[in-house]
Structure formats: C-alpha cells, structure tokens
Amino acid sequence: MAWDFETDPEFQAKLDWADTFVREEVEPLDLVWEHEQFAPLDGGRRKAVDPLKQQVRDQGLWATHLGPELGGQGYGQLKLALLNEILGRSSWAPVVFGCQAPDTGNAEIIAHYGTEEQKRRYLQPLLDGELFSTYSMTEPQAGADPSEFTTRAVRDGDHYVINGWKYFSSNASTASFLIVMAVTDPDLDTYHRMSMFLVPTDTPGIEIVRNVGLAGEPMNGGSHALIHYQDVRVPAEALLGGEGQAFAIAQTRLGGGRIHHAMRTIGLAQKALDMMCERALSRTTAGSRLSDKQFVQGYIAESYAQLTQFRLFVLNTAWKIDKYNDYKKVRKDIATAKIVMPTVLHDIAWRAMQVHGALGVTNEMPFFRMINGAAVMGLADGPTEVHKVTVAKQVLRDHRPSDDLWPTEWIPRKQAAAREKFAQFLELEVGNL
Numbered sequence: 001m002a003w004d005f006e007t008d009p010e011f012q013a014k015l016d017w018a019d020t021f022v023r024e025e026v027e028p029l030d031l032v033w034e035h036e037q038f039a040p041l042d043g044g045r046r047k048a049v050d051p052l053k054q055q056v057r058d059q060g061l062w063a064t065h066l067g068p069e070l071g072g073q074g075y076g077q078l079k080l081a082l083l084n085e086i087l088g089r090s091s092w093a094p095v096v097f098g099c100q101a102p103d104t105g106n107a108e109i110i111a112h113y114g115t116e117e118q119k120r121r122y123l124q125p126l127l128d129g130e131l132f133s134t135y136s137m138t139e140p141q142a143g144a145d146p147s148e149f150t151t152r153a154v155r156d157g158d159h160y161v162i163n164g165w166k167y168f169s170s171n172a173s174t175a176s177f178l179i180v181m182a183v184t185d186p187d188l189d190t191y192h193r194m195s196m197f198l199v200p201t202d203t204p205g206i207e208i209v210r211n212v213g214l215a216g217e218p219m220n221g222g223s224h225a226l227i228h229y230q231d232v233r234v235p236a237e238a239l240l241g242g243e244g245q246a247f248a249i250a251q252t253r254l255g256g257g258r259i260h261h262a263m264r265t266i267g268l269a270q271k272a273l274d275m276m277c278e279r280a281l282s283r284t285t286a287g288s289r290l291s292d293k294q295f296v297q298g299y300i301a302e303s304y305a306q307l308t309q310f311r312l313f314v315l316n317t318a319w320k321i322d323k324y325n326d327y328k329k330v331r332k333d334i335a336t337a338k339i340v341m342p343t344v345l346h347d348i349a350w351r352a353m354q355v356h357g358a359l360g361v362t363n364e365m366p367f368f369r370m371i372n373g374a375a376v377m378g379l380a381d382g383p384t385e386v387h388k389v390t391v392a393k394q395v396l397r398d399h400r401p402s403d404d405l406w407p408t409e410w411i412p413r414k415q416a417a418a419r420e421k422f423a424q425f426l427e428l429e430v431g432n433l
C-alpha cells in the first residue's frame with residue numbers, strides 16, 4: 001500500500017542543501033537589493049546573483065516546475081512543494097531558483113501556445129532567468145468578474161489593435177513582454193469572448209501610467225502597473241491559442257500559480273512561527289519566560305496546528321496534481337488552499353508580532369510585511385470569496401437533495417428501519433424479559 005509521508009533520502013539531501021543555501025546565501029539579497037528581484041540583472045547584482053543561480057543549476061534544482069523538454073528536471077509538484085517551502089522564506093529565492101511567479105505561468109502559456117519565433121525570443125530567455133514577464137488581465141473597473149472586462153482587440157488585416165486599460169499588471173515596468181487579455185468578440189458569452197496576446201513591452205501605444213504602491217510602499221512606487229493600451233498594433237501571430245481561448249488558458253495558468261503561492265506561504269508562516277518561538281524562549285517578564293505563559297503557549301500551539309494542517313493539505317494537493325496531471329481535476333483543492341492561505345499566514349504572523357511586543361510592529365522586523373502579504377493573498381489570483389463559491393459548488397456536485405420531506409439522516413425514520421431490520425431479535429429480547 002502506497003501511503004507515505006517521507007521524502008526519499010536523495011531528494012531530502014537536496015532540500016537540506018537548499019535550506020542552508022537560502023538562509024546563508026539568498027536571504028542576504030533581500031536586505032541589499034530589496035524589491036529588485038524582477039529587474040534584469042546588471043552590474044553588481046549580476047555578479048552576485050549569477051554564481052548563485054549556477055550553484056542551483058549544479059544541484060539540479062533550477063526551474064524544478066518544468067519538464068525536461070523545457071530545461072527543468074520534471075520533478076513534479078510534490079517535490080516542487082517541498083522546495084517551495086524553503087524558498088518561501090525569501091523574496092529573492094524563487095528568482096535564484098528559476099521558478100518565480102508570474103513568469104512560471106507565463107512560460108507555461110508560451111510553451112503551449114507560442115509560435116516558434118515567440119519561443120525563441122521570449123520563452124528561452126525567460127526560462128534562463130534573463131528576462132521577466134507580466135500577466136495583464138485585471139482592469140481598473142473589474143477584477144474578480146471577467147465578464148466586466150472591456151479592453152478590446154480588433155482584427156485589422158494581419159494585425160490586431162488593442163485598446164483599453166489594465167490595472168495591477170505586476171512587474172510591467174521591468175518586463176520584456178506582457179500577456180494581455182482582451183475582448184475579441186463582445187457578442188459571445190464570458191467564456192469565449194476574450195483572447196490572449198503576447199505583446200512586447202516596447203510596442204508603440206503601451207503607456208505605463210504609474211505603479212500603484214502597496215501599503216508601506218511609496219506613492220507611485222512598487223511594481224503593480226496601471227497601463228493604458230492605446231492603438232497597440234500587434235501581428236496576428238501574437239494571438240495565443242486562438243480566438244476565444246483566454247478564459248481556458250487563464251484557468252490553467254492560474255491553477256498552478258495559486259498552489260505555488262500556497263507552497264511558498266508554508267515557508268513564510270514557518271519563519272514567523274520560528275521567530276515567535278525564539279522570542280518566547282528569549283524574553284522574560286513578570287517572573288518567567290514568555291514561553292511559560294499559557295497565552296503564549298496557546299499562540300504557539302494554535303500556530304503549529306494551523307500550519308501543519310495547511311502544509312499537509314498543500315502537499316496532498318500537489319500529490320494529486322502529479323497523479324492526475326490535470327489542474328481541472330484538482331480545482332476544488334487548489335481553491336481550498338487559496339482560501340486558507342491568507343488566514344494561516346495572517347494569524348501566525350500576527351501572533352508572532354504580538355509576542356515581540358513593540359519591536360514587532362517596527363520596520364526592524366518583517367511582521368507587517370507578512371501581514372500585508374496575507375492580505376494580498378486574499379486578492380491576487382482572485383478574491384477569497386470567489387474561491388469559496390468555487391469550492392462550495394464543487395463540494396455540492398458530490399451531493400444530492402433529499403427526495404423526501406425529511407433529511408436522509410432523520411433519526412425517527414432511520415430508527416424505525418433499524419428496528420424493523422432487527423425485529424426478530426428485538427422480539428426475542430422482549431420474550432426474555
């Protein structure tokens with residue numbers, strides 16, 4: 001019977017190497033070149049980062065999300081989950097290991113739907129970690145509901161002309177190309193009216209109006225762009241997967257992206273729990289260590305319980321993705337992980353912050369950033385509420401309404417049936433009295 005919770009020793013050795021490597025070699029990048037992980041490498045950054053990437057390649061851990069045909073190891077999602085737990089500690093780590101969002105999902109799209117020329121020009125450098133990409137779907141007036149998107153792509157001879165606005169297009173100011181979702185046939189239903197286009201960022205008519213800073217970032221800072229597409233003319237080959245395919249492509253791409261975020265969140269939440277425990281053991285107040293106070297013990301126990309449940313669920317989901325090799329079959333579980341993820345990170349980071357007292361809320365500790373990150377996870381790749389609706393619908397699919405006024409588990413009817421089933425023995429009992 002195959003029901004195993006152990007990592008094989010060979011891969012565990014790689015994970016152990018990655019754990020030390022990320023803590024000692026990669027986390028320092030977060031402190032020196034904060035927010036610069038998505039800028040193409042140059043100067044000192046290239047000199048510092050290229051040798052680190054080479055070490056990752058030498059270990060066979062570069063781009064582990066990819067199959068061998070695209071230069072990866074074909075390790076699958078379960079091994080990626082175990083690695084991503086380690087990478088989640090650091091914002092530079094996914095880039096150093098060649099598996100950062102949104103580029104992973106964008107690479108998948110081009111690999112499946114790109115022309116040979118697009119693959120040569122964009123996919124290979126993307127897989128090599130030499131350039132970055134943007135997924136440009138959300139609009140200022142609509143995010144969760146794609147039927148409200150209005151950006152248009154109109155066919156004009158051998159070209160399409162794109163007009164509209166996009167919002168929260170992450171990394172657009174440093175990306176080499178954008179994958180843009182636009183309405184090609186407004187008369188069709190939501191699932192078929194939109195298409196995807198691969199658009200080089202330097203195409204005339206693309207204006208990055210400003211970056212929208214997240215809380216804590218400077219006004220007009222950060223990396224999430226408001227973009228105006230004005231008469232952006234692209235050749236017909238820029239269309240990915242055919243007209244009307246955008247919704248189907250988005251679902252495939254976002255499925256992987258969501259579970260990868262969940263994997264990394266395990267690592268970040270574990271980091272917060274580790275910090276909470278260290279502080280609880282280090283600080284003494286009112287005659288004993290914080291770790292001796294029952295409230296703090298409660299924080300630690302609740303955090304451990306939440307994190308362990310989440311981790312096992314994410315690993316199980318990754319295992320299912322490998323088993324079925326079809327994101328659609330695991331949609332319910334991916335959406336469930338997406339729902340739980342912000343709460344797990346928020347709760348553990350918040351408790352860790354509280355245990356650190358005043359120091360916890362300063363910019364000398366990372367807790368506020370983690371809590372911001374938790375809030376972002378409740379929105380990016382779709383709001384929690386929408387994923388709850390998905391989960392509920394999927395769960396309900398496995399159930400049927402009662403064909404009677406009373407529920408199936410209504411005790412009086414079941415009891416009557418049980419009594420009838422054992423009637424002869426019940427009669428015997430009465431007879432024996």
Ligand SMILES: Cc1cc2nc3c(=O)[nH]c(=O)nc-3n(C[C@H](O)[C@H](O)[C@H](O)COP(=O)(O)OP(=O)(O)OC[C@H]3O[C@@H](n4cnc5c(N)ncnc54)[C@H](O)[C@@H]3O)c2cc1C
Nearest residue numbers: 135136137138142143144168169170379380381382383385
């Ligand atoms: C940090 C960050 C990075 C992002 N990166 C990208 C990116 O690279 N590319 C991109 O295209 N987009 C990106 N997004 C946008 C993200 O996908 C959207 O924010 C998300 O889809 C929600 O859309 P919205 O913000 O317009 O919220 P809305 O659609 O206006 O929803 C607002 C709120 O309404 C409620 N709600 C919405 N729909 C329902 C429903 N059906 N049932 C019940 N309640 C509902 C929820 O509470 C929801 O939070 C990013 C967002 C963030 C925060």
